[in-house]
Amino acid sequence: MLTDGSRLRVGVIGLGKMGVMHACLLNTFPHVTVAALCDKGTLMRKIAKKAFPNAIITGEIGRFADLDLDAVCVATPIPVHYQIIKEVYGRGIAPNVFAEKTLTSSFRQSLELCALAENSGVNMVGYMKRFAVTFNKAKELLNEHVLGDLVSFEGYAFSSDFSEVPKGSKISEARGGVIEDLGSHVVDLAVWIFGDLTVESATANYRCTPRSEDDVTFYVNGLDGLQGKFEVSWRKSGYRMPEFGLTVHGTMGALHVNDDELRLELSQSPPTRWYRHDMDDNVRFLLGGPEYYRETMHFFNSIASGAHTISDFRSALKVDFLLEQVREKCR
Amino acid sequence: MTSTQFSLLVGDNPFHGISHLSQQRARTRFDQSQENVQHAANLVALSLENGADGFMFSVDQTTLSIIEQVSQNHNGDPIRLYAIAPYAYEYVRKATQNGGVSGLAKNLAKEMLFSSNIKVVASNAAGLLRLNLSALLKTYVAYELSRIKAVAKKNVILESFMLHEIITDMTLALNLKDLCKTYITFLEEQNIRPGFETRNFPYLVNKFREWNIDFSKITLTSAFNKVGFQMCPSKQECEEALSRACEAEVIAMSVLAAGYLKPADAVGYLTGLSGLSGLVIGVSKERQATETFRLFKSGLPSVELSDYVLSEVKM
Numbered sequence: 001m002l003t004d005g006s007r008l009r010v011g012v013i014g015l016g017k018m019g020v021m022h023a024c025l026l027n028t029f030p031h032v033t034v035a036a037l038c039d040k041g042t043l044m045r046k047i048a049k050k051a052f053p054n055a056i057i058t059g060e061i062g063r064f065a066d067l068d069l070d071a072v073c074v075a076t077p078i079p080v081h082y083q084i085i086k087e088v089y090g091r092g093i094a095p096n097v098f099a100e101k102t103l104t105s106s107f108r109q110s111l112e113l114c115a116l117a118e119n120s121g122v123n124m125v126g127y128m129k130r131f132a133v134t135f136n137k138a139k140e141l142l143n144e145h146v147l148g149d150l151v152s153f154e155g156y157a158f159s160s161d162f163s164e165v166p167k168g169s170k171i172s173e174a175r176g177g178v179i180e181d182l183g184s185h186v187v188d189l190a191v192w193i194f195g196d197l198t199v200e201s202a203t204a205n206y207r208c209t210p211r212s213e214d215d216v217t218f219y220v221n222g223l224d225g226l227q228g229k230f231e232v233s234w235r236k237s238g239y240r241m242p243e244f245g246l247t248v249h250g251t252m253g254a255l256h257v258n259d260d261e262l263r264l265e266l267s268q269s270p271p272t273r274w275y276r277h278d279m280d281d282n283v284r285f286l287l288g289g290p291e292y293y294r295e296t297m298h299f300f301n302s303i304a305s306g307a308h309t310i311s312d313f314r315s316a317l318k319v320d321f322l323l324e325q326v327r328e329k330c331r
Numbered sequence: 332m333t334s335t336q337f338s339l340l341v342g343d344n345p346f347h348g349i350s351h352l353s354q355q356r357a358r359t360r361f362d363q364s365q366e367n368v369q370h371a372a373n374l375v376a377l378s379l380e381n382g383a384d385g386f387m388f389s390v391d392q393t394t395l396s397i398i399e400q401v402s403q404n405h406n407g408d409p410i411r412l413y414a415i416a417p418y419a420y421e422y423v424r425k426a427t428q429n430g431g432v433s434g435l436a437k438n439l440a441k442e443m444l445f446s447s448n449i450k451v452v453a454s455n456a457a458g459l460l461r462l463n464l465s466a467l468l469k470t471y472v473a474y475e476l477s478r479i480k481a482v483a484k485k486n487v488i489l490e491s492f493m494l495h496e497i498i499t500d501m502t503l504a505l506n507l508k509d510l511c512k513t514y515i516t517f518l519e520e521q522n523i524r525p526g527f528e529t530r531n532f533p534y535l536v537n538k539f540r541e542w543n544i545d546f547s548k549i550t551l552t553s554a555f556n557k558v559g560f561q562m563c564p565s566k567q568e569c570e571e572a573l574s575r576a577c578e579a580e581v582i583a584m585s586v587l588a589a590g591y592l593k594p595a596d597a598v599g600y601l602t603g604l605s606g607l608s609g610l611v612i613g614v615s616k617e618r619q620a621t622e623t624f625r626l627f628k629s630g631l632p633s634v635e636l637s638d639y640v641l642s643e644v645k646m
Contacts, residue, residue, distance in 0.1 A: 025504065052505070240347070240349070243355075261353055282562060286530040
């Protein structure tokens with residue numbers, strides 16, 4: 001973090017669940033001032049005014065232009081990320097940008113934002129699973145080649161968010177479809193761990209509304225013959241919280257990892273299991289999940305050091321590229 | 332408003348299908364129990380027979396039904412209730428289905444207006460119209476209290492009403508001192524001990540000291556376990572903060588670190604802590620309900636002493 005005693009002035013755009021959570025978390029960082037908040041909804045603006053009496057509260061992002069912000073956090077629905085981030089760079093609102101995932105709704109838009117971000121400060125997309133202790137341990141083990149040569153993997157991202165929503169309901173549309181909303185996390189983990197992937201085939205079900213897919217299955221190919229399968233759904237029953245996981249098969253065994261635990265099964269050895277408890281999962285301030293604190297900390301540390309974040313726009317572009325392929329194969 | 336009796340409370344996480352150790356495991360167990368309120372009520376009753384003296388629960392339809400069933404057949408001392416609200420999952424789900432936080436707020440406002448204590452709504456009407464946070468919180472708490480009181484009619488005593496960790500920790504993060512004080516005063520006026528569940532115990536203790544909050548009047552619930560699970564920022568800092576909050580009624584949760592620890596292992600750690608007033612444990616099987624509370628009752632020999640000091644216990 002900053003060592004010269006100065007404070008970073010941050011603006012938050014979008015006060016839904018994620019925006020509120022980020023605003024609260026930011027307020028616990030000693031070197032950060034939440035200087036401005038923006039939301040289209042009158043109700044949320046009124047509440048924000050009470051909670052942040054010294055901040056500028058507005059419904060128009062243009063008001064951020066003269067506030068001398070160091071960074072913005074974009075937590076709006078995905079479909080408007082592109083327009084907002086473009087405006088942030090275009091108007092010089094802030095040099096450093098954190099955006100909730102996915103970067104945009106399309107590869108083309110994300111590519112354009114990557115170019116815009118090139119000459120600015122630090123950028124990051126909120127793929128917070130990269131900051132989960134279990135997935136970090138999995139990556140560490142796979143980097144050590146504990147499974148030998150990798151053969152295949154299966155990834156899943158499930159939630160019950162819309163399991164009880166009747167057919168024809170349009171409430172899921174605002175979240176842009178399950179591929180982006182949930183699938184992007186597990187795709188990001190896979191790209192992070194296995195490198196570039198290409199989509200072989202994909203199928204989608206549109207049970208609620210034709211403008212927003214609910215269940216998607218797709219197959220991918222990776223380096224050295226690696227094959228993968230993803231299953232994504234926000235209509236699974238029993239998933240009170242979104243859950244993400246990977247099973248990886250290698251020539252020497254298999255590895256299962258999700259948000260809670262990691263299990264390593266090597267040939268001719270008893271399985272080894274690690275829970276989050278075994279991996280020092282505590283943070284300075286816990287809100288929502290320890291990953292959120294760690295990703296925020298990483299963003300600010302990167303601003304202080306001028307280094308790239310581990311989930312910058314360029315790496316997020318790889319996710320958007322894959323998601324675009326999935327959408328195309330589903331058509 | 333008892334604060335000197337050591338409390339052994341049954342928790343409700345298993346009844347909602349929650350496991351902080353493994354959601355996969357929770358799902359399997361929850362499916363097996365078929366969301367059976369009767370089964371849960373039996374487990375609570377069995378726990379009470381074997382040493383538990385209260386029930387800590389998130390306010391929702393499942394737990395309210397459990398309370399209704401248990402209290403009807405209960406004999407002996409009143410069951411001590413520790414309510415936690417809001418039940419975050421229920422509201423997150425509602426937010427999803429109502430088109431976000433804004434949609435949730437509008438729908439909740441309607442529910443509160445029609446179900447809360449009319450006096451509370453009337454006395455806060457001006458504040459509600461101006462979206463004053465204190466008025467909103469008071470009306471919301473009154474709404475949740477009315478839900479509890481509708482089922483908790485006999486053989487129970489509402490010992491404490493606690494803010495869920497999400498709200499507590501957001502209040503701390505946003506430095507909402509006045510809101511916090513309003514909440515405490517409002518509950519004191521209802522003769523209910525105000526409580527706070529938190530995942531940031533040292534942060535809360537520091538803030539509350541800074542805000543001159545009287546610890547002797549409040550209940551705090553936070554994680555305390557041998558492996559430091561969810562003890563943020565660290566096990567050591569949580570233990571140290573406990574010694575600075577000993578005037579409060581402090582209830583330890585996650586004492587088994589979500590099932591990572593065996594009860595026998597947990598007892599040893601808890602007996603070495605000074606400043607705890609009670610603990611809460613969830614059970615999902617009859618055998619657990621019987622054995623766990625027996626063990627904690629016998630393993631913590633001073634639980635029946637009114638002036639409970641854990642550090643003085645020699646195991």
